[in-house]
Amino acid sequence: MADVEGGKADLIVRNGRILDPAAGLDFIGDVAVRGSRVVQTGQKLDLSAKTEFDATGCLVTAGLIDCHIHGYQYSTPLGINIDEACLSRGVTTVVDAGSSGASTFLGLKKFIADRSHTRLLAFLHIASHGLAAAGCSGGASGGESESLHVVDIDDCVRCIEENRDVLVGVKVRLSKEVTNKGQHEAEVFRRALEASSRAQVPLMTHHSSSSIPVQRSNSEDLGCPGSLRPGDIYTHTYHGFPSSIIDPSSQAVWSDVWEARRRGVLFDVGHGQGSFSWPVAELAAKEGFWPDIISTDLHTGNFKGPAYDLPTVMTKFLAIGMPLEDVVRATTCTPAKAIGRAHDIGSLAIGHVADITALKLEDCDVALEDCHGQQRRVKRNLYPVSVWRAGKQFHTIKSFPWHSALKETPNQ
Ligand SMILES: [Zn+2]
Structure with missing residues (x-):
């Protein structure tokens, strides 16, 4: 009974x-x-x-968790409607990845999180205006870390401490395109590491076309993922740009990446508009380097393709041989634990x-494209x-x- x-x-x-x-x-x-x-x-x-x-x-x-999306609709160029693009595709929790910073967060909370059926949590951007100008891809202007005046550790920590019901981490983008041609990259990275450490939350890094190396020549040097700590999240793991996780000469996953995994750094898909390459994912799969977390990086530039939605990105990993149980783990309990919510979501217990x-x-029997037009x-x-x-x-x-x-x- x-x-x-x-x-x-x-x-x-x-x-x-x-x-x-x-x-x-x-x-x-x-x-x-x-x-x-x-x-x-x-x-x-x-x-x-x-x-x-x-x-x-x-x-x-358990309700699927998409650990990297952009849901600040109308206030940022990337913002999608999360109920239409996520909940309707089986996703009950989304984590906004840095659309807002300390000075723009309350709008995300009051206009999106509080008014959506989908549960919205968020990583706070280390830059105070977040991705208000989106300067991210295709040469778009407005890189958020062009000036260090807007990268304030105290503001970031204070905002997280006051809003722990929604904020679960810090986000930083390490790319020459958004950091004054790379001049600010190392300092922005240090500030993001310190802010997340003080707030006791994970740091999520976007790392692409960066001046900070994947593979360090000296383990004391700043590196990404080498300088990340257990529980931090390396997103866009399978992008095909410079700063890839694959060593171009050996076609193998860099040893610093394997070492970071052993230390407990989490690797997230963050498919996006430009951050999923079939060849990179296939080379990593050959070594059994599966993602810890599968996410879409869903935004206005990719929800009609090539990312589409979370079940489609899960489908891509099934296609390259990731076991179904691991695909489910990477969209339920692992992201729940990564954002400190495993007691509440990510399980049917x-x-x-x-x-x-x-x-x-x-x-x-269909063809599905990556971000570079390659199909499988x-x-x-x-x-x-x-x-x-x-x-x-x-x-x-x-x-x-x-x-x-x-x-x-x-x-x-
Ligand atoms: Zn993103």
Whole structure:
């Protein structure tokens, strides 16, 4: 007999494949919810509920977490509508990666986090205006760290301490394009390291076309990921630009990258508009260098391709051989732990918030592109069937805008 008082629940999701790496669950069965919390999981639960959902043939996971998106809509050029682009694709929690800094954060909280169905958490940019001008790609102007006057450790730490309900980390972009041709890069990196250390939160680094090396000649030197600490997050792991994780001469993952992983630095996908290369991901996969966290870096420049949504980016990693359980781990419990929320989200264990995603894994035969126009044939894809945020069901859209958009002529 059920543990649930009176044998009643508000919702039961039945007959799905419950896959929850955090709780060690992998079986065909049911999840019961009362109010906004998971109250029981098991096979053929002897419970009645106000609502039942038949998840036969579905994969049922904790609500997906997209650990790198840009959701400050209308206030930054990159901002997307998170309910339309994330919740509708099975993502219940998003983490905004530095769209706001200390002087612009309250708008993100009051106009987006407080008004969205999707749970929004955020990394605070070390530059006080965040990505207000977006100078990130395609030669766009307005690099956020062109002046060191806006990179203030005290302001960053104070803002995090006052807003720990939303802020979970610090973000910095290490790139010559946004740091006065690289002149400020090392100092901006030092300030971001210090701010995150003082606030006791992880630092997320974007590291591309940088003057700071991936592979250091001396372990005392500043390096990225070499200077990151356990729990810090290296995003855009599989980009194909200078500062790649792959040593171009040996075509192997740099030893400093492996060493950082051993120390507990987390490697995140952050697919984006320019940061996912099939060849880089395939070379890393050959060595078993899978991402700890799979995220989209979803923004206005890539949600219609090549990133599309989180299930599509998960599909890409399945296509290069990452095991399904690891793909689910990288979109549920690992990001939850990375942002200090594992007690609440990222698992279907009893007492966790009833954020639940039902997905289907189906056979297909289409070409899917990376950020450089290279295509690979994909034989299986994941798409969302339903999603519940704190026990409430929301409408989903099949993640297949790319199904018709792409040519059927891959180069491999
Ligand atoms: Zn980003």
